Amino acid sequence: MAVQTPATAQQPARLARGVLGPLALAQFICSFAGSNMNVMINDMSKDLNTTVHGIQVAITTFLLVMAALMIPGGKLTDRYGRKRCFLVGLAVYGVGAVLSAAAPGLGVLILGNSILEGVGTALLIPPVYILTTMLFTDLTARARAFGIIMAMGGLGAAAGPLIGGLITTAISWRAAFGFQALVIIVIILLSLRIKDPVPPDPHHAFDVQGAVLSAVGLVLVVMGILAASTNLWLTLGLIAGGVLVLAWFRFWVRKLERTGREPLISSSIFRVRASNLGLVTQNFQWLVLMGTSFTVATYLQVVRHYDAIQTGVIFTAATIGLLASSLRSEPLSKHFKQRTLIMAGFIGTAAGIGVLIGMVKGYPGPWAFAPGLLLIGLGIGLMLTPSVNIVQSAFPEARQGEISGVSRSISNLGSSFGTAIAGTILVADLTRSAYGAAMIVLAVIALAGLVVAARLPEGDQRT
Template identity: 70%
Template sequence: MLIPLALAQFICSFAGSNMNVMINDISEDLNTTVQGVQLAITIFLLVMAALMIPGGKLTDRYGRKRCLTVGLAVYGVGALISAVAPGLPVLIIGNSILEGIGTALLIPPVYILTTLLFTGVAARARAFGAISAMGGIGAAAGPLIGGLITSGISWRAAFVFQALVVALILVLSRRYVKDPLPADPTRPFDTGGAVLSALGLVLLVMGILAADDNLWLMLGLVVAGALVLAWFFYAARAKERKGQEPLLSTALFRNHTSNFGLVTQNVQWLVLMGVSFVVSAYLQVVRGYNAIETGVIFTAATVGLLLSSLLAERMAKRRKQRSLVLAGFAVTIAGILVFLVMIGVSKSVWAFVPGLFLIGLGIGGMLTPSVNIVQSSFGEDLQGEISGLSRSVSNLGSSLGAAIAGTILVAGLTKTPERSYALAMIVLAVIGIAGLVAAGRLPATPPAPETAAPQ
């Protein structure tokens, strides 16, 4: 059962990072600009973040396996459309929209099913370790795999590869994945809440993207996004007072363990995708490396991430989840500093290896315990909601990572391009410190899972 679930997380993470090494090839082939392709990448990540909460809620109404199947089908169609795209608009429809929607439908069931079918810290650590490892490998190895396919065949073949993997997942999930809970077609769906949550997240990320064009526009969009999300929260609380079921139970936001765990998840994916974006752009634009060379260099991060993820079950038995998250952030921040120092004193390609390895090792070491902390904070009745919220927060981190890094690179804040890339990495390290602080607020021994208040 874990094989199709882990592959599902892999392909979605792969899609979010492999286009970083195909930017130049896609822009030349589709007669567009690098900024246009970057926009497609950002929209893909944004669609995932905006729709993950509604996607998680739909699993209760239509069933976790059905949502997984529909999500995979939509994703596969989007990948095929992207493979034959004649221009940027069609690529955005296939990759950014359809693949984003498919991801929002299929990822929540992956985490809900894993939580329901595996009990106990060690068992869930093993399961989430496999899924997180494949997700992290997809994000970290995306540049290498995408680079090999792009250089060896074409960037279009990378989307065909995605479609083939999705077809394999559909076959495996049909045979091996079982839904332990029946669907409830009578379960209400809060359409108004879904619109408010998606709109708030869209405004928030668009504000970050507008930072290099207009400071006042950025502030306006960010404030508007925050206000819409506040409206969403108060509307949810009003529904609960009336005995109605909102999109998200407000009990999710009163759990301090889950709240700090969600912050760590957001920062982890923000740093991972931010580093991937900055280093990929630096290697191609400043060093002049091609897609394969860029991907090979990223192998160091992939190895570190795979190594720490595979040790998740063993470490969960020996160390508290909080300690693993703290250590992960410390190693990741150290990796960024080592990266900056090494490339500053050496022009050798080997100078990239130590820092990237440490970054991968640190992030891989805390992905699993963070997910375990959040998912285990709630009972079965809230798994659909917390899974959607958890994945939304993580994918919001991914979109913010690319947005923040890209904004710094094009804002012209430094005198030389090299310093702009260094500044972007320093900002990511500072954000990593914020994640370290949040991890320090996690309880050493998590409390018992919460359940929804009776209506």
């Protein structure tokens, strides 16, 4: 167990000014990157001479690269330090944003946005959660810090369509990537004063084979889902291959543990029931949020022929709802158990999807989307922070690198699944019925999240 330094003893207000700002802004821009492209589908596909499916592949690949590399990214913080990984991740992300802005075709866009921005995010996001957990040792202060970070993350995901739509309509979709690069520069400047609470250990073991196996397994599974709209046999083959590689990864982990070596993920990380259930709720939350965002944005642009700004304005309802509920998560946590908040969030989200299906079918106007999106935003915002707090607080400081990587990987895997599943249904048949089918699938997943949340331990602490 590392010894606390004076940095960990600073007052929460000072930490918020010196540390929380750049960490929250980093979470914002990464979440923004995952959703802002949804309103650029028509503009980008025409400019890059590709299709809706091509843009979907780029979006999903970005989310997938994050998910596949988040666990190795979390482990690297022990070896190279949290601040160093954070800054390197920001730099890689910035280069990817610039390359994406200048992309002449889909291939370069995938290299810049999907690969480089994905790798950068996998390096910079684990330190955000590790530093927050290490620096905010008081449960109330930690809950407040996570509340701000998750609010900024949710705001980035929900406001991404609006901000992206405004920039795309006023200037160009390329300027949206320029905006990301500028924000990255600001974060780097703000981050220079961050102090790493624990010195890095350059001799810390790193499981290269485990990192490769876990990444390949996750990539194969998600790529299998993406292939469902074109080749069912390829889908089955890719998913089966992914499952086999992940089984090999599990065998490798057990082998390293038996020989006394440190694996990429210790099997004991999954022996905490509350944490396991919290991870599942995180996965479902981001799956529903990103799946809904992609489904509604695609439907508005491809079927109803709305432009980027019109689509973005409609998503304002989700932004308002998410921001309102996430900022209230800390006061609510003093009166309600975290399990209760997560269950209420899934109920609100499922209700919102139901309203979206019913209202859009009965009312042709654009504002028919607002009530449902508002409910979804309220529901997601209500449960983001409790889920993260349950998972992070279940482990001591020495294991924060490991659990942070796992937590962010599970969440981003949910985002990948959401875009892949919803996109596959839509691409197969871009009609009103396909929209309804995608939304029904997302509603079922939200209800499944409610069932999982109900199984969280009743004795979880109020923060």
